[in-house]
Amino acid sequence: xxxxxxxxxxxxxxxxxxxxxxxxxxxxxxxxxxxxxxxxxxxxxxxxxxxxxxxxxxxxxxxxxxxxxxxxxxxxxxxxxxxxxxxxxxxxxxxxxxxxxxxxxxxxxxxxxxxxxxxxxxxxxxxxxxxxxxxxxxxxxxxxxxxxxxxxxxxxxxxxxxxxxxxxxxxxxxxxxxxxxxxxxxxxxxxxxxxxxxxxxxxxxxxxxxxxxxxxxxxxxxxxxxxxxxxxxxxxxxxxxxxxxxxxxxxxxxxxxxxxxxxxxxxxxxxxxxxxxxxxxxxxxxxxxxxxxxxxxxxxxxxxxxxxxxxxxxxxxxxxxxxxxxxxxxxxxxxxxxxxxxxxxxxxxxxxxxxxxxxxxxxxxxxxxxxxxxxxxxxxxxxxxxxxxxxxxxxxx
Amino acid sequence: xxxxxxxxxxxxxxxxxxxxxxxxxxxxxxxxxxxxxxxxxxxxxxxxxxxxxxxxxxxxxxxxxxxxxxxxxxxxxxxxxxxxxxxxxxxxxxxxxxxxxxxxxxxxxxxxxxxxxxxxxxxxxxxxxxxxxxxxxxxxxxxxxxxxxxxxxxxxxxxxxxxxxxxxxxxxxxxxxxxxxxxxxxxxxxxxxxxxxxxxxxxxxxxxxxxxxxxxxxxxxxxxxxxxxxxxxxxxxxxxxxxxxxxxxxxxxxxxxxxxxxxxxxxxxxxxxxxxxxxxxxxxxxxxxxxxxxxxxxxxxxxxxxxxxxxxxxxxxxxxxxxxxxxxxxxxxxxxxxxxxxxxxxxxxxxxxxxxxxxxxxxxxxxxxxxxxxxxxxxxxxxxxxxxxxxxxxxxx
Ligand SMILES: NC(=O)c1ccc[n+]([C@@H]2O[C@H](COP(=O)([O-])OP(=O)(O)OC[C@H]3O[C@@H](n4cnc5c(N)ncnc54)[C@H](OP(=O)(O)O)[C@@H]3O)[C@@H](O)[C@H]2O)c1
Ligand SMILES: NC(=O)c1ccc[n+]([C@@H]2O[C@H](COP(=O)([O-])OP(=O)(O)OC[C@H]3O[C@@H](n4cnc5c(N)ncnc54)[C@H](OP(=O)(O)O)[C@@H]3O)[C@@H](O)[C@H]2O)c1
Numbered sequence: 001x002x003x004x005x006x007x008x009x010x011x012x013x014x015x016x017x018x019x020x021x022x023x024x025x026x027x028x029x030x031x032x033x034x035x036x037x038x039x040x041x042x043x044x045x046x047x048x049x050x051x052x053x054x055x056x057x058x059x060x061x062x063x064x065x066x067x068x069x070x071x072x073x074x075x076x077x078x079x080x081x082x083x084x085x086x087x088x089x090x091x092x093x094x095x096x097x098x099x100x101x102x103x104x105x106x107x108x109x110x111x112x113x114x115x116x117x118x119x120x121x122x123x124x125x126x127x128x129x130x131x132x133x134x135x136x137x138x139x140x141x142x143x144x145x146x147x148x149x150x151x152x153x154x155x156x157x158x159x160x161x162x163x164x165x166x167x168x169x170x171x172x173x174x175x176x177x178x179x180x181x182x183x184x185x186x187x188x189x190x191x192x193x194x195x196x197x198x199x200x201x202x203x204x205x206x207x208x209x210x211x212x213x214x215x216x217x218x219x220x221x222x223x224x225x226x227x228x229x230x231x232x233x234x235x236x237x238x239x240x241x242x243x244x245x246x247x248x249x250x251x252x253x254x255x256x257x258x259x260x261x262x263x264x265x266x267x268x269x270x271x272x273x274x275x276x277x278x279x280x281x282x283x284x285x286x287x288x289x290x291x292x293x294x295x296x297x298x299x300x301x302x303x304x305x306x307x308x309x310x311x312x313x314x315x316x317x318x319x320x321x322x323x324x325x326x327x328x329x330x331x332x333x334x335x336x337x338x339x340x341x342x343x344x345x346x347x348x349x350x351x352x353x354x355x356x357x358x359x360x361x362x363x364x365x366x367x368x369x370x371x372x373x374x375x376x377x378x379x380x381x382x383x384x385x386x387x388x389x390x391x392x393x394x395x396x397x
Numbered sequence: 398x399x400x401x402x403x404x405x406x407x408x409x410x411x412x413x414x415x416x417x418x419x420x421x422x423x424x425x426x427x428x429x430x431x432x433x434x435x436x437x438x439x440x441x442x443x444x445x446x447x448x449x450x451x452x453x454x455x456x457x458x459x460x461x462x463x464x465x466x467x468x469x470x471x472x473x474x475x476x477x478x479x480x481x482x483x484x485x486x487x488x489x490x491x492x493x494x495x496x497x498x499x500x501x502x503x504x505x506x507x508x509x510x511x512x513x514x515x516x517x518x519x520x521x522x523x524x525x526x527x528x529x530x531x532x533x534x535x536x537x538x539x540x541x542x543x544x545x546x547x548x549x550x551x552x553x554x555x556x557x558x559x560x561x562x563x564x565x566x567x568x569x570x571x572x573x574x575x576x577x578x579x580x581x582x583x584x585x586x587x588x589x590x591x592x593x594x595x596x597x598x599x600x601x602x603x604x605x606x607x608x609x610x611x612x613x614x615x616x617x618x619x620x621x622x623x624x625x626x627x628x629x630x631x632x633x634x635x636x637x638x639x640x641x642x643x644x645x646x647x648x649x650x651x652x653x654x655x656x657x658x659x660x661x662x663x664x665x666x667x668x669x670x671x672x673x674x675x676x677x678x679x680x681x682x683x684x685x686x687x688x689x690x691x692x693x694x695x696x697x698x699x700x701x702x703x704x705x706x707x708x709x710x711x712x713x714x715x716x717x718x719x720x721x722x723x724x725x726x727x728x729x730x731x732x733x734x735x736x737x738x739x740x741x742x743x744x745x746x747x748x749x750x751x752x753x754x755x756x757x758x759x760x761x762x763x764x765x766x767x768x769x770x771x772x773x774x775x776x777x778x779x780x781x782x783x784x785x786x787x788x789x790x791x792x793x794x
Contacts, residue, residue: 207604207696209646209685228628231621247689249606251756251772260707260758286696286770288606290687292644299604299683301698310657359648361657373683375648 043095049075050168050397053112053136055104055127056119057081057092060217061141064386065116066094074390075397082108083119109134113168114393115175117141118385132175137166137396139178139389143263146179146271153179153274155186156391157321158193162275167396178392183384184208184264184287185271188298190383191358191376194320195313196276199304199370206268206285209297210252213381215240220293227291245291252287262287296380299373307369310362317358322383324355353379354387440492446472447565447794450509450533452501452524453516454478454489457614458538461783462513463491471787472794479505480516506531510565511790512572514538515782529572534563534793536575536786540660543576543668550576550671552583553788554718555590559672564793575789580781581605581661581684582668585695587780588755588773591717592710593673596701596767603665603682606694607649610778612637617690624688642688649684659684693777696770704766707759714755719780721752750776751784 052069056062062083069076081092081101088103102108104123109115109131117124117131118141125144132138145151152162166176181189188206195201212223219240226236226246236244241253254263261269268285317325356378362369378384449466453459459480466473478489478498485500499505501520506512506528514521514528515538522541529535542548549559563573578586585603592598609620616637623633623643633641638650651660658666665682714722753775759766775781 205602205698207683209606209687224628227624231625231628249687249689249694284698284768284770286604286698286772288694288696288772290606290646290689292646292688297646297685299685299696301602301681301683371681373681375683375685 044069044072044074044076045078045095045097046075047077049077050113051078051080051111052076052393053080053082053108053115053131055082055108055115055117055123056141057101058083058087058090058217059118060213060220060381061118061385063217064381065118065390068382068386068390070095072390072394074394080108080112106130106134109136112136114139114396116389116393118389128177132177134175135171135173136175137168137171137178138175139180139392141180141385141389143182143267144179145177146181146267147274148177148179151177151179153181153271154392155181155189155193155275155388156395158189159275159277160395163392163395180385180389180392181271181275182264182267183214183296183378183380184210184285184298185268185275186384186388187296187356187376187378187380188268188300189272189275190322190356190378191317191320191374192300192302193276194316194323195302195304195308195372195374198312198316199306199308201276201281201302202305203282203303204272204284205301206283207299208252208264208285208287209290209292209299210264210287211290211292211294211296211380212245213294214289214296214384215253219245223291223293241289245289247291249288249290252289254287261285294379294381295377296384297375297377299375302372302374304370304372308372309369310372313362313372322355324353324357326357326359354383356383441466441469441471441473442475442492442494443472444474446474447510448475448477448508449473449790450477450479450505450512450528452479452505452512452514452520453538454498455480455484455487455614456515457610457617457778458515458782460614461778462515462787465779465783465787467492469787469791471791477505477509503527503531506533509533511536511793513786513790515786525574529574531572532568532570533572534565534568534575535572536577536789538577538782538786540579540664541576542574543578543664544671545574545576548574548576550578550668551789552578552586552590552672552785553792555586556672556674557792560789560792577782577786577789578668578672579661579664580611580693580775580777581607581682581695582665582672583781583785584693584753584773584775584777585665585697586669586672587719587753587775588714588717588771589697589699590673591713591720592699592701592705592769592771595709595713596703596705598673598678598699599702600679600700601669601681602698603680604696605649605661605682605684606687606689606696607661607684608687608689608691608693608777609642610691611686611693611781612650616642620688620690638686642686644688646685646687649686651684658682691776691778692774693781694772694774696772699769699771701767701769705769706766707757707769710757710759710769714757719752721750721754723754723756751780753780 054062054065081099082104083101085103087101090101092099115131115136115138121142121144124140124142128138128140146153154163163178212220222240223245229236230246236246252262252264256262264287265285269283272283273279317323356376359375361373451459451462478496479501480498482500484498487498489496512528512533512535518539518541521537521539525535543550551560560575609617619637620642626633627643633643649659649661653659661684662682666680669680670676714720753773755771755773757769757771
């Protein structure tokens with residue numbers, strides 16, 4: 001079903017309710033998204049679609065869920081928009097219909113076929129099993145269940161087989177859990193996996209350049225506010241992060257473990273092994289926050305078991321789903337551009353892109369063509385979170 | 398000779414001349430430097446000191462030359478301040494004396510013992526040999542002579558022996574050339590060399606997070622201006638860089654070579670080999686500009702020939718000259734903070750520091766304790782450029 005775009009379509013919040021929601025970053029993205037959108041809209045509301053719930057709908061990822069559902073014409077019979085008590089009662093327009101945000105409760109999952117969770121790990125831990133108990137298939141964006149052996153951890157382009165046994169038709173009473181990998185893992189493996197399939201990665205050294213968006217809508221706002229403050233000669237307000245973020249960089253804010261690595265770094269190590277089903281692959285990571293808004297970038301050095309020359313690598317990447325190869329390195333790196341309110345041109349380049357952008361170079365001093373340096377950028381709210389989850393949901397239909 | 402600081406001491410430019418010089422970033426740093434400085438000042442003006450020239454004195458590095466000369470009580474009989482015709486005639490106060498900036502000419506080197514060059518590669522290529530011909534020992538900050546086999550490429554803490562044959566007393570008529578390595582190389586090798594001496598680095602994978610300052614004072618100003626513009630919803634002005642820098646990151650702006658690496662990356666490869674005098678060490682680098690003002694950071698993965706456990710590595714680093722080990726990784730990374738006009742507190746943490754800060758972790762999946770991940774931050778104008786050059790000059794005395 002294709003209809004012409006209405007001006008309201010991507011005004012996710014109705015104008016009257018949006019000022020009350022202090023989510024300026026999400027709001028900015030929304031505005032710009034509207035301008036960037038194609039003029040033809042497909043609406044997913046249809047009787048034969050599943051009943052969908054979005055948990056954490058007011059957040060950075062939750063907002064993106066709605067955009068991606070709409071962009072991809074995801075079919076739904078009805079949609080329930082859930083958040084905390086703080087947001088309950090606020091109104092929100094999605095695909096030309098007005099909805100009221102409801103407070104998340106156990107009963108929220110009554111009759112829900114697919115529940116898209118992105119309200120943090122503790123909410124997932126508490127409500128994920130409740131939803132499963134009530135028959136929903138949960139696609140969870142948090143880290144709560146990723147390393148649970150029986151929970152599939154899925155990037156649809158990489159390991160769709162891991163969730164082959166789960167779908168809507170085959171359900172009998174109980175639902176199921178599927179975990180969405182961490183954004184850095186998704187972006188890295190989108191580019192590394194096609195090469196891995198060809199020449200087997202034995203070792204991967206990752207250094208990340210991570211955006212504010214990875215820490216949620218409030219972190220994006222903090223970066224914006226701090227930048228204003230620093231330019232005005234004021235002390236920057238630090239609420240989300242412990243130190244100044246504007247014009248600074250620092251180790252990812254995840255907890256540091258006894259081995260010196262932080263949790264974000266260990267996610268890259270452990271999730272890669274689970275997704276590739278390869279406990280021997282050697283992965284090490286250094287995760288750094290840089291003062292950009294929305295897209296993550298990663299410098300990845302790969303060592304292979306078999307030789308792989310640069311031309312073959314490029315051909316493999318060019319043929320890979322969800323990957324765009326950028327020849328001009330400077331262009332590719334512009335993909336990491338943050339989603340700033342008024343830089344539409346750049347926003348168009350970047351933050352609404354589904355693909356990850358990758359640039360590759362033969363790791364020169366490595367013996368026998370067995371090394372490659374790749375630089376990958378991806379919209380971490382989109383492919384790093386919402387898009388990947390909805391691609392998983394599409395496989396359930 | 399120790400005197401009490403005068404309020405003017407680090408007002409390098411006299412107030413009347415500074416507005417005409419459009420170097421706000423350098424100006425800001427200068428003001429803040431004054432506040433950060435100790436109250437006791439040592440002045441280096443003395444009859445038995447060498448005659449010194451600073452080429453490119455109005456630039457980001459040139460300004461830092463003056464600060465470091467003053468900070469370290471570098472002895473000088475007289476000092477000649479050189480820049481382009483644009484700056485000639487402007488007046489500048491240094492250690493309580495007023496100087497007139499002169500236009501760089503061949504005659505500028507008449508009677509000069511030590512010439513500190515930082516006015517770009519083409520100026521070095523043109524005037525370096527002229528200065529040597531006239532008897533000056535040139536310490537050059539550009540890349541012009543770094544890879545010339547007979548020119549020593551020196552980090553004083555790392556390979557002082559390479560310049561052992563050059564000093565002021567042993568000169569006979571002709572001068573000599575000594576090259577200062579690239580800032581990324583200096584910062585990386587300050588931390589990697591002590592470990593290399595102990596366990597021999599066989600492979601080094603570097604990903605950089607480079608500041609605006611590496612592209613000079615005008616680049617710092619561009620980042621500042623663009624950030625204002627982007628926040629105001631204006632199109633960012635791109636003069637130094639081809640694309641938006643504010644809230645963005647991109648591949649280092651050096652020319653991309655046919656092998657896909659850019660010149661900055663290849664400097665890390667080639668300079669490391671020359672400085673370590675080890676043509677076999679495998680180095681690969683990915684150099685990225687991030688929107689911070691002044692300090693570079695580098696994520697470095699090291700593979701060693703011999704085992705090296707994390708505790709030993711830490712002890713080695715703690716004993717290394719010019720290196721500060723930071724236990725708390727988040728703190729260490731705050732070192733990368735840019736030098737912004739009004740963030741004195743942070744500026745004190747960072748940008749006036751001589752040492753590079755390093756944090757280390759055992760590269761987990763590497764066999765037999767033969768890997769280490771280090772994260773190094775350093776003030777790239779100071780240790781990455783001016784300080785290193787002046788340490789070289791001190792060895793000439
Ligand atoms: N950001 C990313 O790109 C990304 C990527 C991968 C995974 N994730 C994961 O996705 C989750 C959300 O991330 P985000 O960036 O969207 O965060 P966010 O912008 O801070 O949004 C958090 C959302 O959770 C809701 N929430 C908070 N407490 C709640 C409660 N007690 N009950 C119900 N809802 C509650 C919030 O609702 P209110 O507005 O009502 O408070 C909001 O909708 C996190 O687990 C994160 O790790 C995020
Ligand atoms: N920035 C760093 O941290 C760093 C680190 C290592 C090495 N270096 C190298 O040091 C050099 C300068 O860097 P920077 O960052 O200080 O650049 P900058 O801030 O742009 O300053 C350039 C300096 O060169 C002078 N200059 C330009 N053209 C000249 C000419 N025709 N004759 C005489 N002087 C001239 C300028 O004088 P006017 O003001 O009169 O134009 C200014 O003093 C470069 O070669 C750079 O690669 C820099």
